[in-house]
Ligand SMILES: Nc1ncnc2c1ncn2[C@@H]1O[C@H](COP(=O)(O)OP(=O)(O)O)[C@@H](O)[C@H]1O
């Protein structure tokens with residue numbers, strides 16, 4: 001998925017050779033079903049589905065909502081991940097291992113399990129509400145789950161590693177003396193951030209942003225289980241069409257439009273990479 | 284140099300420990316305006332730690348750092364107006380050469396235009412005027428070094444710090460950079476602290492040298508003072524080659540443990556003495572000499588090594604001491620191993636080592 005953002009250095013041929021098995025696998029298992037789905041939606045019987053979706057205010061609203069949710073999750077993850085990645089760069093030995101372990105646990109746990117965990121945590125009588133009431137911050141339990149708030153929290157949590165890892169990878173390559181040089185040359189903390197740190201980590205940031213943005217467009221379980229029907233997103237519509245109405249053509253139409261959205265986002269990010277990164281700096 | 288108003292940098296009683304390691308123990312150091320001072324010492328002697336405390340990248344456990352009379356002990360690096368050249372250059376890889384040099388000016392809210400002009404002038408002064416549009420990685424090590432130098436001086440810092448700037452360069456490049464830095468420094472009147480572990484580099488470049496060892500300044504003085512009047516074995520052996528004698532002083536005489544007797548230029552009570560290898564003369568003729576003007580010994584050549592402009596001999600005195608001698612290599616005046624010669628050394632070249640606290 002990130003193929004567009006990964007710049008393979010060295011001889012091109014070697015790179016192609018090395019990616020060939022993965023490419024074959026993707027071709028058979030991923031591209032073939034996708035193409036079939038796409039062709040189904042183009043069938044004369046189904047083609048008017050596109051018009052129906054695009055002209056429907058409700059469906060378009062759901063697309064916008066999906067995108068809005070994805071942007072919120074991405075921004076929150078970026079704000080959390082950026083300092084976290086730098087902090088992890090400064091850790092050594094055991095504490096670094098612990099930090100990585102904690103970060104990667106969500107990736108090793110089933111999404112369903114993580115979602116149920118959040119349902120318990122955010123539930124009416126869950127530990128968060130109990131703590132808030134014990135502290136006297138609230139008298140009645142807050143409705144934390146079955147809300148967009150719950151969905152955002154859950155998604156921020158599961159997608160955080162996808163933001164941290166690319167940023168960590170570019171941050172760990174920054175020589176400490178560059179930061180000292182910046183301070184010594186008269187830059188304050190803010191100037192050092194904007195003039196040195198961010199430019200040197202921009203590749204990682206853009207990779208993280210595109211990963212999280214695209215992944216959050218496709219998240220199904222969180223809105224389904226933590227949203228309580230109040231968080232309409234496209235993956236829910238797709239599931240409904242395919243699962244309940246057995247309308248594969250309609251589900252496929254939703255998919256294709258979502259995919260188009262993803263491609264546009266990738267294109268925009270690639271464009272901004274070109275604008276933000278001058279020269280050919282791989283930092 | 285000791286005038287209170289003239290000191291650009293005044294370091295008082297600086298201590299710094301890392302866990303159990305005493306990196307610095309009570310460092311006092313004053314640097315006068317326009318002075319080129321070198322911190323010379325073996326690896327681990329605390330040079331970098333001291334420089335980083337002066338630059339504001341590290342805080343001392345106790346003591347004071349003043350710059351131009353103002354207490355800067357707790358000031359941030361950005362406030363100190365110090366230009367620093369890092370050992371690895373620390374150039375910003377995402378900025379061009381010109382932008383790197385403009386960086387400190389832009390941080391001082393100088394307009395882009397004026398900053399670019401000044402940065403170009405600074406690049407010209409290090410002969411890199413035409414490289415402004417390149418990125419650092421497109422330059423050689425020596426060129427990157429110059430960019431770092433231009434960036435450190437472009438904002439007219441009150442102090443220039445260089446931490447082993449030439450250690451990664453090959454010998455010839457190092458020598459030409461030494462020349463260039465020295466010229467730039469004196470033409471701009473830059474107060475400079477320079478770190479090296481290379482004694483030759485220290486002798487060539489410095490107005491004064493502070494020899495560091497074990498987190499302390501062992502001796503501070505002009506290159507000639509350090510070379511001719513080292514106060515301890517550690518300083519004597521670190522700077523230049525040396526013959527060290529241990530023994531007993533008695534007025535203007537020094538009796539080495541072997542029994543060899545040396546006349547001195549002045550009375551001393553030191554029990555260690557230094558003779559530089561080049562202060563010794565070897566000759567075939569046995570000229571009778573007045574012991575007040577020259578110390579004369581019979582010596583046998585053990586071996587020799589030809590080092591271009593001069594020859595280094597190892598000889599053994601009749602009393603048993605082994606001595607190294609450096610003689611100008613004139614053709615025809617080359618001695619053979621096994622030869623017995625007359626060894627002469629002037630009393631003024633027998634130099635007592637005064638610091639008994641140090642080894
Ligand atoms: N950040 C640090 N943490 C722990 N020990 C340090 C640190 N910096 C320096 N030291 C120790 O302090 C001593 C002096 O180091 P340094 O100032 O780098 O010496 P030099 O620059 O003369 O080689 C050394 O023993 C070194 O191991």
Ligand SMILES: [Mg+2]
Nearest residue numbers: 327330331332
């Ligand atoms: Mg050092």
